[in-house]
Structures are given as structure tokens and as C-alpha cells.
Amino acid sequence: MDKREKKNLLPEEEYLKQMSALPKVKAPEDFLQKVRERIERRSAFEKIMRALFVPVKIKVPLELAAMAAAIVLIISTVGIKKPVEQLVCIPQAKTATGTGVVMKSELSFGGRSAGVEGDKKEIDMAFINKGSSDSDLIGNVVAQAPSALPPPAENKPIEIALLVRTEELAKARDAQKSVTMDSYVSRKFKDVSLREEKAVRPEAEMAISRKPYLTEALSKVRNQVELAQGKVTKTEVNKDTGMPQYVDAEIPAAGYAKFVENLSGIGVLQEPLLKEAPQGRDIVQVRIKLISKE
Amino acid sequence: MSEDSVNFDELVLKHKDKVFNLCYRFLGDHDEADDCAQETFVKVYRSLKGFRFESSVSTWIYRIAVNTCKNRLKSAQYRGSRNMVRLDEPKETEDGERAFEVGGRSLSPSAELDRKEKGELIQEAINSLPADQKSVVVLRDVEGLSYEEVSEATGYNLGTVKSKLARARQELREKLKGLV
Numbered sequence: 001m002d003k004r005e006k007k008n009l010l011p012e013e014e015y016l017k018q019m020s021a022l023p024k025v026k027a028p029e030d031f032l033q034k035v036r037e038r039i040e041r042r043s044a045f046e047k048i049m050r051a052l053f054v055p056v057k058i059k060v061p062l063e064l065a066a067m068a069a070a071i072v073l074i075i076s077t078v079g080i081k082k083p084v085e086q087l088v089c090i091p092q093a094k095t096a097t098g099t100g101v102v103m104k105s106e107l108s109f110g111g112r113s114a115g116v117e118g119d120k121k122e123i124d125m126a127f128i129n130k131g132s133s134d135s136d137l138i139g140n141v142v143a144q145a146p147s148a149l150p151p152p153a154e155n156k157p158i159e160i161a162l163l164v165r166t167e168e169l170a171k172a173r174d175a176q177k178s179v180t181m182d183s184y185v186s187r188k189f190k191d192v193s194l195r196e197e198k199a200v201r202p203e204a205e206m207a208i209s210r211k212p213y214l215t216e217a218l219s220k221v222r223n224q225v226e227l228a229q230g231k232v233t234k235t236e237v238n239k240d241t242g243m244p245q246y247v248d249a250e251i252p253a254a255g256y257a258k259f260v261e262n263l264s265g266i267g268v269l270q271e272p273l274l275k276e277a278p279q280g281r282d283i284v285q286v287r288i289k290l291i292s293k294e
Numbered sequence: 295m296s297e298d299s300v301n302f303d304e305l306v307l308k309h310k311d312k313v314f315n316l317c318y319r320f321l322g323d324h325d326e327a328d329d330c331a332q333e334t335f336v337k338v339y340r341s342l343k344g345f346r347f348e349s350s351v352s353t354w355i356y357r358i359a360v361n362t363c364k365n366r367l368k369s370a371q372y373r374g375s376r377n378m379v380r381l382d383e384p385k386e387t388e389d390g391e392r393a394f395e396v397g398g399r400s401l402s403p404s405a406e407l408d409r410k411e412k413g414e415l416i417q418e419a420i421n422s423l424p425a426d427q428k429s430v431v432v433l434r435d436v437e438g439l440s441y442e443e444v445s446e447a448t449g450y451n452l453g454t455v456k457s458k459l460a461r462a463r464q465e466l467r468e469k470l471k472g473l474v
């Protein structure tokens with residue numbers, strides 16, 4: 001800065017004097033009150049905003065979170081698995097139109113239906129739920145049925161319904177399963193309903209697919225009869241499908257309980273079930289229905 | 295009333311005049327200064343728990359005040375530029391007449407006389423400075439803070455404070471030459 005420029009400036013001492021001599025402006029008397037009001041107004045606004053947009057913080061225990069996650073996982077797994085099971089049930093549903101009445105025709109054992117009303121109801125009850133999974137089906141039957149059954153009349157056989165174990169069926173059907181899955185997936189994408197699926201598979205084909213397992217079950221039942229030192233008096237076969245469906249046998253009363261117990265190793269015994277031999281009989285006549293759930 | 299609020303009230307009472315004066319010198323308007331000083335203490339209240347006592351409380355409050363004033367100045371300039379109408383480009387009214395409008399600070403003759411007073415002249419000169427120079431000049435030459443305190447309050451390093459102060463002083467001395 002040259003001298004000429006300096007001459008155009010206010011002297012520094014004067015400048016500093018003037019600046020420091022500037023009057024001090026004081027805050028209004030109610031300044032503190034205004035600040036307080038402003039803080040409270042703002043905090044009230046913030047409270048409202050927080051209440052509106054910030055969710056309430058809840059401490060979720062780790063165990064609860066894990067349980068919830070497990071439930072979600074199970075539900076999603078079942079949800080994925082269920083369509084496949086429905087497909088497995090398709091042949092069974094084929095003859096049924098959703099009511100137990102139609103099912104009766106399939107389970108009428110070659111047109112014979114006399115004296116098995118109780119069992120029909122039982123089976124109907126099981127198959128009305130055709131859309132549910134196996135475990136659901138069995139669970140429902142067990143839960144709904146009374147646990148004790150009155151002994152039959154002197155000349156009537158004891159009715160036993162044997163649902164051949166589905167896992168055994170499934171194991172045996174492994175070879176067919178991949179083909180079935182492929183067809184299911186392709187149909188799913190084509191939005192073909194299960195009812196249409198039923199129409200696609202002829203009844204004879206379904207019967208053929210179930211026949212070996214029922215035959216195997218029949219063989220096992222025969223073995224159990226022999227073990228119980230009884231004898232098979234008659235075996236009924238479905239005329240249309242050729243599947244074994246009914247086994248009549250005579251079992252010594254002393255071995256009846258053990259026989260029933262051993263039958264449960266072959267499949268699921270439908271309740272209600274007479275587990276002990278009726279008193280006053282030496283020989284117990286039994287009538288075993290073989291049911292395959294496919 | 296909680297202990298915190300009692301302490302805060304004491305803090306406000308202790309520093310309110312200095313903060314208000316700083317805001318007034320910075321903004322050159324009483325109402326704006328009032329509003330800005332209040333805003334400063336609201337900010338102080340909200341960030342009091344986070345204050346780490348690395349600097350003195352007064353310097354910390356000054357820093358908040360300076361930043362609040364700078365922000366206000368930006369928005370005030372924005373508002374001012376919207377409210378002002380150039381006299382050489384008057385607005386057309388509905389009657390087709392040309393209306394000449396003058397922005398906010400039209401003063402009465404008596405006020406104009408007051409404004410001519412020394413203090414006002416100096417304030418006007420301060421108002422004309424850029425914000426960064428203004429903050430340095432107000433803190434150092436009006437409030438009497440040390441260079442270090444100015445440095446802390448403004449966030450500039452010491453050398454920057456000195457250079458900005460030198461430029462600001464030269465400009466003010468130039469403007470005030472012959473007026474005070």
C-alpha cells in the first residue's frame with residue numbers, strides 16, 4: 001500500500017477507537033422467555049413427528065426372534081412342499097368330486113358295502129380331507145374319532161381299516177416321482193388345475209401304480225395272521241382295478257391284541273379300533289380293509 | 295425445573311447480550327438479530343450434551359452464533375433479492391401504470407437523519423463486508439476477542455484470521471474516511 005492510498009484511509013487508531021466505541025446492543029428483557037418458548041414449541045413438534053414417524057422401540061428377545069424365524073421357515077417349507085403332496089393325492093381325488101359319497105364307490109370293495117357303514121364313515125372322514133397332507137389327514141382322524149369301539153355282534157367280524165404307510169408308498173414310488181414332478185411343474189406353469197390333472201391320468205393307471213404296494217401290504221397282513229396262529233378266510237379284490245382291498249381272517253382271541261399291535265407296523269390303523277378281543281370268544285373274526293392313500 | 299434447565303437459563307442470561315450484539319452487528323437489523331440470537335441459544339440447548347469442553351463455552355456459543363448469522367445472511371440475501379425491485383425496471387401494474395417499489399429499508403426523513411449518525415454509518419460499512427470478513431471484524435474489533443478466540447469461533451486458522459482482518463479493516467477504513 002503506497003502513501004497516497006494510505007492518505008485515503010481512516011487512520012487505524014481512529015478506526016479502532018470508533019469500532020470499540022460502538023454502542024453495545026442489549027438483548028430484550030424477555031429474551032430468555034422467548035428462547036424457552038421456542039425450545040418448548042420445537043420439542044412439542046418433534047414429539048409429534050417422532051410419534052408419527054418413529055416406530056415404538058420394543059426389545060425383542062433373541063429366543064422369540066429365533067422362534068419367529070423358525071416358524072416362518074417351517075411355514076414357507078410346508079408351503080413349497082404342499083403342491084407336490086397335492087399332486088401325489090391327485091389319483092385318489094380323481095374319483096372323488098370333493099365329497100365322501102363318491103369316495104364310497106371307490107372304497108366299496110367290489111360293490112360290497114353291507115355291514116361296513118361305520119368304517120365307511122371313518123374312511124370318508126379321512127378322504128374328505130384329500131387336499132391336506134398325510135400327517136394332517138391321519139391327525140384329523142385320530143383327533144376326531146373316539147378311542148374305544150364297542151364289540152361287534154356275535155356273528156359280525158371286527159372291522160379294521162389299515163392305511164398303508166404313505167412313506168413306504170413314497171419310497172416305492174421314487175422311480176415315478178421325478179417324472180411326476182416334471183409333469184407337475186410344467187402343468188403348474190401352464191396353469192392347469194388339479195382337476196384337469198385327474199382327467200389326464202386314467203383310473204387304470206392309478207390302480208396299477210398302487211397295486212404293488214397293496215399286494216405287499218396284503219402279504220404282510222397274511223404273515224401277521226399266521227404269526228397270530230390264525231388263518232385268512234377270504235381276500236377280496238377290486239374287480240375294476242384288481243387291487244387287494246379286503247382281508248377276512250380268524251384270529252385266536254388270545255393273540256388278537258398282539259396281532260393288532262403288529263398290524264400297526266404295516267400301516268396306520270384307523271381309529272376307533274377294538275384293541276382287545278371281545279370277552280367270551282375263542283376265535284375272533286376280523287375284516288381288514290387295505291387302504292392306500294395315493 | 296430440572297438442574298439442566300437451570301444451568302441453561304444461567305448460560306443464556308450470561309451470554310445473551312454478547313450474542314445479541316454479535317448478531318446485530320453481523321446482520322444490521324434488530325429483529326433479525328433477535329430471531330438469530332434466539333435460534334443460537336436453541337441450538338446451544340440442543341447440542342449442550344454433546345459439548346466436549348475442548349474450547350471455552352463462550353467461544354463455542356460465538357461459533358454457533360456466527361454460523362447461524364451466516365446462514366441467516368444467505369437466506370436474507372435471497373429473500374432480499376426477491377423482494378427488491380430495480381428502480382430502473384419498474385413493474386407494470388394492472389392499470390398499466392408503472393409502480394416503483396423500494397425494498398424493505400425505506401426510511402423516514404428523521405430515521406434517515408438517525409441513520410446518518412456515526413454508529414449507523416459504521417454499521418452500514420460493516421454490512422457491506424463479505425460474511426467471512428464481517429465475522430472476523432465483529433469478533434475482533436467490536437467484541438474484542440483475541441486472535442485465538444476468533445480463530446476458534448470462526449473455524450479459520452490464525453493466519454487466515456489475520457489476513458481477513460487486514461483486508462476487512464482496510465475496506466472499512468476506506469469507507470469510513472471522511473464520514474466519522
